[in-house]
Amino acid sequence: MSDVASALYGGAPDPADAGPTPVIRAVDLAKRYKLGKENFVDALRCAAFEVAEGEMVAIVGPSGSGKSTAMHLVGCLDSPDSGEVWLNGRRVDGLRGRALTRVRAHEIGFIFQGFNLIPTMNATENVSQAAEYAGLSRGAAAARARELLDLVGLADRAKHLPSELSGGQQQRVAIARSLVNSPKIVLGDEPTGDLDTVTSDEIVRMMRKINTDMRTTFVLVTHNPEVAAACDRTISMRDGAVIDQGYGA
């Protein structure tokens, strides 16, 4: 943890200081969004947190606390106004163009609340598209997609369009898509937000199993206390800052 963050929020031991290099390191992130000519919102003020390899971490906090913004910055979908983002020991907040695309394709997988599958593509195509963006040929990407759909138990739904799948099945396709390029990190933005309790529980167990079996690091932004409880640790945010990294007192 950075000195500033330590001074502000104190508490938790920093894995970066003692143990192996964290796979995610967010240092004093600030992000301001303009709402109008003179109107703006400070989505992040000075957010700092770290995630070690193989962890499954929840980010919680009230609406507007900056959870999703933090996830977008860590996921290289947006760049901070100030602060640093480190992924797998490499600083990525200044990356642009092809280098940025490569990070998104190879190092991070995304799972979204509304599943966000492409409606005209069947399950296999939705998964293989991400592999194709990472440079695999169409054939190799399709083969890899079938492997992943098998892993999430949807081998028999491979040719189905998203509209022909249940919410839980769609989210499993999204999980398969997030894993197709074997990223070390999977970021989930309210991954169970649109699911009922039973399905939500199923999806969390699936992510946990992948986390355990493949040592994939999961960072899940959630409002759901049960999802947070299923994670190793909960990072709490409020007013654009991390108030607790969840390492315990």
Place this chain on the structure above:
Amino acid sequence: MRVIRNVFRRKLRAFLTIFGITIGVLSLVVMGAMTEKLTLLVNGGVRYYGDKVTVTSGASIGGLSTAPLTTNRIADIERVPGVARASASLGMLLDKELPTVSFGNIPTIGASDGRDKGYETFIVTMAQGRDLRLGETGKVTVGSDLVKKLNAQVGGTVTIRDKKFQVVGIAEKTLTAPDQTVMMSLRDAQDLYAEDLPAAVKQSLDPHRLATSFVVFVKPGKNPDVIARLINHELPDLKASGPTEFITQIVASLSTLNAIIIGIAMISLMVGGLSVINTMTMAVSERTREIGIRKAIGASNGAIMRQFIAEAAIIGMTGGLTGLVLGWMFTSVVNAAMEVSGTPLFLVTARLAVGSVLFATVLGVFSGLYPAWHAANLNPVEALRHE
């Protein structure tokens, strides 16, 4: 396949946009086919007139003169220095009256005194039967476009200006004037021509000395334009035209006509292009969230741009192909209908067909450039938030 599926997500809109391009390409193909036909006709003229001088009595178009000449003048012309040979020819309309609508390809009767043999380089060969023999009367060869009109077949007879002639040959297609020409002996043509002359003129002329023009071949190394000027100087009552005059008069006016025709077609295509821009902009707007997802899962700006350009190209190409097929069908139907009158209007050439589809595709690509660029440069976070 994925690109095609994306294009047809909004079926009605896709079909309407494609229809816009189709209309543009249809007009390009139809108008283009007309100019192709005219161009070939004129190119044939350029080839024909390229090495010779045409002498008429005065105002004339393409050798069709209203005022008759007499073959006595051949000797005068051949005395002009640089002239190798002068040959009398007689041309007139196949039907006594001009068609109300014509695009330069009017059925005609042609005849020559045969003095051009060995000099004429523009040789029309026969597809069936044989060519006319010198002095052979009562016989004709028929241009390929007139076969249907005259119901001609080798060995059969045809009626021309109320007289019956035996068909000895049907000419090979040349895609220019001879396709719409019935060739007969000069004597037969002179008889037909004399019939139409006013009685006073008829009495003062020997019908078997009539000609409407002289084709003048120049000696090797001589410039036909220079010889034409020389003839005009030596024989001021005649009007000699060299190849340059033909080219400047006919070709220049054809170029203007072609430019106008193609210009009109282009305008309709441009309107089609604007509808592609509109469609693609709407597609980008509707699929903003999808673009955000694609970027989040690793799509580069280039990949997004290629995707939307490919969709625009598919719209352009589909519209182009449909327009080509419809245009080809339209021109074929009209040509088939016109075949009876011996004046096919259109010619869909390979370059026109390929060019139209290629142009429509390129137009699609260009029309898709801005929407695709806009899509590629969307901020992924804002795109993902888009509802």
